[in-house]
Amino acid sequence: MNVLLASLPFYPLVSFLLLIVFGKKLSWQLAATISVSSMAIAALVSAMLLVDLSVSQHQVMTVNLWHWFDLTNEAGNAEVNVRFYLDGLSAVMISVVTGVGFLIHLFAAIYMKSDANFSRFMAYMNLFIVAMLILVLADNLVLLYLGWEGVGLCSFLLIGFWYHEKANVLAARKAFIVTRIGDTSMAIGLLLLFTTFGELNIEAVTTLAQQANELTGLENTALADDIYWIALLLLGGAVGKSAQLPLQTWLPDAMAGPTPVSALIHAATMVTAGVYLIARMHGIFLLSPEVMNYVAWLGALTLILAGIAALAQTDIKRVLAYSTMSQIGYMMLALGAGAWSAGVFHLMTHAFFKALLFLTAGAVIYALHHQQNLFKMGGLLKKLPFESGLFIIGLICLMALPGTSGFFSKEAIIAQLWSSETAGPMLWWGAILGALLTSIYSCRLFFLGFLGNARFNENIHPEKSHLLRAALVVLALLSLFGGLINIDLSLVFNAPVTSANEVEPSWLHTVAIITPFIGIIFSWFYFKNYRITHSVSAKYLLQANESKFIVFCRQGLGFDSLYNLLFIKPYQWLAQINKNDIFDQIIMVNVWYVNLWHDALIVVQNGALRWYLAAFGLAIMLLIGVSFL
Amino acid sequence: MLANLASIDSLFYLSGLVAVIASLKVVTGNNTVHALLYLVVSLLAVAVCFYLMGAPFAAGLEVIVYAGAILVLFVFAVLMFGLGKDETTHAPQNKGLANMFGAMTLAFALLIEMVIIINNGDMQQSLQADVIDSKAVGIMLYGPYLLAVEIASFLLLAGLLAGYHYAKPDISEGQL
Amino acid sequence: MTSIPLFHVLILSSLLFAIGFVGVVARKNTLFILMSLEVMLNAIGVAFIGAGSVWQQADGQVMFILILTLAAVEAAVGLALLIRMQKKYRSLDIDLLSQMKG
Numbered sequence: 001m002n003v004l005l006a007s008l009p010f011y012p013l014v015s016f017l018l019l020i021v022f023g024k025k026l027s028w029q030l031a032a033t034i035s036v037s038s039m040a041i042a043a044l045v046s047a048m049l050l051v052d053l054s055v056s057q058h059q060v061m062t063v064n065l066w067h068w069f070d071l072t073n074e075a076g077n078a079e080v081n082v083r084f085y086l087d088g089l090s091a092v093m094i095s096v097v098t099g100v101g102f103l104i105h106l107f108a109a110i111y112m113k114s115d116a117n118f119s120r121f122m123a124y125m126n127l128f129i130v131a132m133l134i135l136v137l138a139d140n141l142v143l144l145y146l147g148w149e150g151v152g153l154c155s156f157l158l159i160g161f162w163y164h165e166k167a168n169v170l171a172a173r174k175a176f177i178v179t180r181i182g183d184t185s186m187a188i189g190l191l192l193l194f195t196t197f198g199e200l201n202i203e204a205v206t207t208l209a210q211q212a213n214e215l216t217g218l219e220n221t222a223l224a225d226d227i228y229w230i231a232l233l234l235l236g237g238a239v240g241k242s243a244q245l246p247l248q249t250w251l252p253d254a255m256a257g258p259t260p261v262s263a264l265i266h267a268a269t270m271v272t273a274g275v276y277l278i279a280r281m282h283g284i285f286l287l288s289p290e291v292m293n294y295v296a297w298l299g300a301l302t303l304i305l306a307g308i309a310a311l312a313q314t315d316i317k318r319v320l321a322y323s324t325m326s327q328i329g330y331m332m333l334a335l336g337a338g339a340w341s342a343g344v345f346h347l348m349t350h351a352f353f354k355a356l357l358f359l360t361a362g363a364v365i366y367a368l369h370h371q372q373n374l375f376k377m378g379g380l381l382k383k384l385p386f387e388s389g390l391f392i393i394g395l396i397c398l399m400a401l402p403g404t405s406g407f408f409s410k411e412a413i414i415a416q417l418w419s420s421e422t423a424g425p426m427l428w429w430g431a432i433l434g435a436l437l438t439s440i441y442s443c444r445l446f447f448l449g450f451l452g453n454a455r456f457n458e459n460i461h462p463e464k465s466h467l468l469r470a471a472l473v474v475l476a477l478l479s480l481f482g483g484l485i486n487i488d489l490s491l492v493f494n495a496p497v498t499s500a501n502e503v504e505p506s507w508l509h510t511v512a513i514i515t516p517f518i519g520i521i522f523s524w525f526y527f528k529n530y531r532i533t534h535s536v537s538a539k540y541l542l543q544a545n546e547s548k549f550i551v552f553c554r555q556g557l558g559f560d561s562l563y564n565l566l567f568i569k570p571y572q573w574l575a576q577i578n579k580n581d582i583f584d585q586i587i588m589v590n591v592w593y594v595n596l597w598h599d600a601l602i603v604v605q606n607g608a609l610r611w612y613l614a615a616f617g618l619a620i621m622l623l624i625g626v627s628f629l
Numbered sequence: 630m631l632a633n634l635a636s637i638d639s640l641f642y643l644s645g646l647v648a649v650i651a652s653l654k655v656v657t658g659n660n661t662v663h664a665l666l667y668l669v670v671s672l673l674a675v676a677v678c679f680y681l682m683g684a685p686f687a688a689g690l691e692v693i694v695y696a697g698a699i700l701v702l703f704v705f706a707v708l709m710f711g712l713g714k715d716e717t718t719h720a721p722q723n724k725g726l727a728n729m730f731g732a733m734t735l736a737f738a739l740l741i742e743m744v745i746i747i748n749n750g751d752m753q754q755s756l757q758a759d760v761i762d763s764k765a766v767g768i769m770l771y772g773p774y775l776l777a778v779e780i781a782s783f784l785l786l787a788g789l790l791a792g793y794h795y796a797k798p799d800i801s802e803g804q805l
Numbered sequence: 806m807t808s809i810p811l812f813h814v815l816i817l818s819s820l821l822f823a824i825g826f827v828g829v830v831a832r833k834n835t836l837f838i839l840m841s842l843e844v845m846l847n848a849i850g851v852a853f854i855g856a857g858s859v860w861q862q863a864d865g866q867v868m869f870i871l872i873l874t875l876a877a878v879e880a881a882v883g884l885a886l887l888i889r890m891q892k893k894y895r896s897l898d899i900d901l902l903s904q905m906k907g
């Protein structure tokens with residue numbers, strides 16, 4: 001029994017329970033201490049687990065907490081246990097979740113200090129960590145699904161944290177419903193998986209699928225069809241959670257939540273759960289190359305579309321949100337191409353630099369009295385040098401300039417695309433286009449926000465707390481040097497899919513490396529207006545950005561209106577015509593019947609004593625009369 | 630003829646008839662005081678029946694308690710209501726003895742019966758044979774039925790309190 | 806009791822009971838209802854005395870005495886209530902007391 005592993009999710013859980021039970025009775029100091037220290041302990045424990053795992057001979061560590069329930073069908077008998085499973089992949093995930101989570105908790109404790117519902121906020125954050133840890137440590141898919149739904153719930157609660165404003169509540173609802181579509185697909189996928197293999201344990205499923213493949217071959221068998229559908233349905237779940245096409249519309253709206261939430265849930269951890277799911281189930285996906293091809297294409301499309309949308313945003317947090325979608329697109333592309341390790345590596349580095357970007361953006365927004373509009377910023381480089389420096393670090397990682405962590409992970413992905421069976425040169429060019437777009441929107445963001453003349457009137461008051469700055473600095477260091485962490489996942493992903501059936505041209509790496517620089521040079525001239533200091537007012541800049549095409553891009557390339565037209569309008573129309581629900585009417589027959597008797601019997605209850613007595617006499621008469629029969 | 634008529638049976642039927650008729654008049658009457666008088670007659674007729682059935686003690690109680698005490702209570706109440714105005718206005722105002730005729734006839738019939746019974750020695754003897762006297766009743770009451778007697782006494786006490794409470798003049802208005 | 810059959814006694818009792826019942830149900834004046842109730846109680850007394858006389862037991866008379874107490878109490882309480890009713894409604898119409906209407 002590995003106590004460290006078994007106890008990992010319980011530190012934040014205890015903190016969550018304390019905070020939610022005592023709530024507003026706790027002072028800020030106490031609530032912050034409880035939540036942040038629980039995260040610190042969790043981070044420490046994961047570090048120890050990481051060391052244990054790398055030192056021990058075994059590739060995996062498991063610990064069985066308790067037996068949950070049994071599932072039985074004709075295909076087999078599956079024992080569903082609350083059992084944690086730690087291998088290289090989940091070790092990376094728990095380090096990201098607890099490490100980045102701890103830093104964001106630290107930041108949030110200071111950032112949200114003046115909020116009246118501080119302890120509720122920290123409680124939700126802790127609960128999120130619990131659910132995320134259950135998700136990544138789960139040994140079987142049922143437990144994974146529990147964590148999956150748990151993080152969805154926390155995301156909903158935290159987006160709608162400031163529920164007094166209607167927009168936030170609508171955003172929370174949208175996120176919940178859209179991800180629910182993906183979750184439903186995933187649930188169906190799990191059921192199909194169980195009926196096919198009679199097993200829900202991840203390892204066992206993978207083994208069974210590969211055995212079936214080796215014994216019979218999967219060409220045109222019923223099993224191949226089943227596996228195809230399972231993989232497709234699981235992909236549906238991943239697409240919903242990771243905000244990929246076509247279920248990506250919820251993520252930009254989710255920025256309505258507090259900034260630490262955007263950093264933790266909607267950039268660093270939860271949205272990568274889809275990536276984790278596909279990586280974890282790679283055994284199934286490997287048997288279905290078509291679906292891997294879909295994954296790659298979905299990733300590439302999302303990467304490019306989100307990049308275009310990011311170019312037109314005015315809200316600093318929405319730029320970062322679209323950037324997140326686009327980067328997850330990279331990860332999906334990597335998974336689809338069979339570059340599992342590269343995808344997971346990018347997941348980790350992305351968590352570092354995106355958390356840094358979001359938190360720095362949060363600090364900037366805080367300093368500017370909750371101003372999020374880029375066109376009302378400008379010239380912050382001189383006024384907020386510390387934050388600007390951190391932001392630059394985040395952006396160069398995002399653009400993948402050589403030497404940064406983003407460079408290592410992104411290059412690892414791009415390098416494997418060309419020769420992959422399930423990807424190929426087309427997708428390679430897609431990835432390069434994405435990289436170009438990334439560097440352009442990053443430059444636009446930086447020029448608008450930090451260069452040019454200041455287009456705001458308020459005094460700025462940066463938060464000078466040392467703890468907050470320390471958290472940011474640690475994240476910046478991780479972003480810069482996280483690429484040097486060598487994660488070896490070859491033990492997890494022991495089935496390489498790439499085969500050098502095509503000869504790679506020699507210029508591939510050169511193109512990949514210089515692409516961001518092309519983007520920077522292009523932006524340097526194209527966004528000149530934003531960059532140089534002159535008398536252009538905010539109004540003028542805004543007007544220049546109001547052409548129809550730009551607005552179309554800003555609204556996420558029309559997906560919202562499309563879905564509105566395709567799904568919401570018809571549904572509302574149906575709801576409208578079926579306002580008096582037909583099933584209700586059937587139920588109402590009972591009500592009508594009861595009312596009928598009520599009306600009939602109310603005549604009897606007329607309050608006239610003599611009638612009661614007469615009825616009494618009649619009843620006795622009848623009773624005696626019956627005895628004669 | 631008279632002897633034939635004066636058997637216990639026929640006297641019982643006669644007084645039963647009187648009781649039934651008087652009761653009918655009670656139920657159908659319009660004038661409260663007249664109805665009360667018919668009720669007295671009915672009770673007396675029943676008392677005669679009791680006597681004929683060999684229960685002189687019960688008959689006595691019927692006369693003393695029922696006709697004597699309870700009915701007097703009724704009369705007092707009627708007096709307090711001002712003769713029940715709503716009912717009496719429709720009744721004939723002043724017909725003298727005509728109003729009383731029915732009750733008087735019935736009461737007279739009962740009187741005749743009593744006289745016959747008391748004068749007829751045979752009948753007295755046959756009645757004596759079956760009589761259950763007050764001694765037996767008393768032994769029963771204070772023997773096996775002691776608890777019932779206690780309960781009855783509590784009932785009387787409760788009635789006393791309730792009567793006092795409801796009839797109290799200074800009770801706050803709006804409560805019944 | 807030799808000559809009077811129990812059957813006839815019970816007939817008399819039932820007749821009186823029925824008359825009283827009709828009075829209770831049919832009359833609107835509460836005073837008449839109370840009087841009809843007395844008639845009904847009396848009818849039951851007849852049945853008890855008759856039965857006690859047939860079996861030559863004193864129990865019938867004991868029961869009658871208990872009924873007598875009951876009747877006395879009922880009359881006292883009923884009449885007191887009647888007095889209050891007269892004070893409140895200026896009428897003895899029992900149909901006025903129908904606030905318990907469902």
